[in-house]
Structures are given as C-alpha cells and as structure tokens.
Amino acid sequence: MLHALSLWLFCLGLWLLLSGLFDNPLLLSFGALSCTLVVFVAWRVEQVDPEEQPLRLRFGPQLILYWPWLLRQVVLANIDVARRILDPKLPISPALIQLKPSQRSELGRVIYANSITLTPGTVTTSLSGDSLEVHALTREGADALLAGGMDRRVAGLERGNP
Numbered sequence: 001m002l003h004a005l006s007l008w009l010f011c012l013g014l015w016l017l018l019s020g021l022f023d024n025p026l027l028l029s030f031g032a033l034s035c036t037l038v039v040f041v042a043w044r045v046e047q048v049d050p051e052e053q054p055l056r057l058r059f060g061p062q063l064i065l066y067w068p069w070l071l072r073q074v075v076l077a078n079i080d081v082a083r084r085i086l087d088p089k090l091p092i093s094p095a096l097i098q099l100k101p102s103q104r105s106e107l108g109r110v111i112y113a114n115s116i117t118l119t120p121g122t123v124t125t126s127l128s129g130d131s132l133e134v135h136a137l138t139r140e141g142a143d144a145l146l147a148g149g150m151d152r153r154v155a156g157l158e159r160g161n162p
Contacts, residue, residue: 011035095142
C-alpha cells in the first residue's frame with residue numbers, strides 16, 4: 001500500500017507542477033481524482049510492483065550530479081556533430097559497436113542506453129541482457145564509449161558515487 005501511496009503522491013506532485021493550479025478547489029479535486037484513477041489502473045495491470053517503491057531514490061542524490069555531466073556531454077556532442085555537418089573536411093566514419101554494461105540492475109542499463117541515445121552522434125540500437133549495440137557517427141564517438149567513462153558514471157549511480 002505504501003508503494004501505491006508514493007505513486008499517488010508523485011502523480012499529484014507532477015500534476016500540480018505541470019498545471020500550476022493551486023487555488024481552485026474543483027480543479028484540485030479533479031487532479032487528485034485523476035491521480036487516484038492512474039494509481040488504480042496501474043494496480044489493476046500489476047504495474048505497481050510490491051517489491052519496488054516507485055519513488056525510492058535508488059540512485060540517491062548522485063543522480064542530481066549526473067544530470068549536469070550528461071547535459072555537458074550532450075552539448076559537446078551537439079557541437080561536434082554540427083561541426084561535422086558544416087565542414088565537409090571533417091570525417092564521418094560510422095561504426096556499430098557492442099558494449100558490455102557494468103550496471104547491475106535493468107534500470108541502470110536502461111539509463112546507460114538512454115544516456116547514449118541522448119548524446120548526439122550515438123544511438124543505442126539494441127539492449128538485450130548484458131549487451132548493448134550502439135551506432136556511432138564517428139570512430140571517435142565509438143572509442144569514447146568503449147573507453148567506458150559514461151558506463152562508469154552510470155554504474156557509480158547504482159553504487160552511490162558518481
């Protein structure tokens with residue numbers, strides 16, 4: 001029951017944040033009712049896992065430190081891709097690589113795969129078990145992934161040290 005309650009609180013907080021409605025009791029009650037309906041439907045389709053609390057900070061405050069690092073990587077990759085598009089002398093050498101993520105949980109591997117895909121010039125094409133297939137626009141981008149910096153940071157999120 002604690003799991004469903006934390007999911008409801010998360011939904012209500014998100015609803016309040018996105019709606020910005022704090023003074024209309026009718027709309028507030030509709031928001032609370034819609035959040036209740038979402039939790040009920042999630043419970044009925046067994047998406048509220050009794051072993052997993054939806055809001056539990058599995059990765060702790062380290063996730064807050066990871067986001068700026070990831071944003072910086074996205075900006076740097078954007079600049080690199082834009083330069084390669086605008087300057088025909090810069091090489092584009094596509095590469096398809098296999099990575100073995102070191103994350104212990106499925107959620108950690110998904111965060112790693114999504115972080116790769118968010119970074120321009122790289123796309124995770126497959127995540128199956130303990131293997132990621134990644135398409136990189138350049139050999140340098142592929143080599144950076146093979147060096148494992150992003151993998152270590154995401155694995156550090158699970159351990160509690162980014």
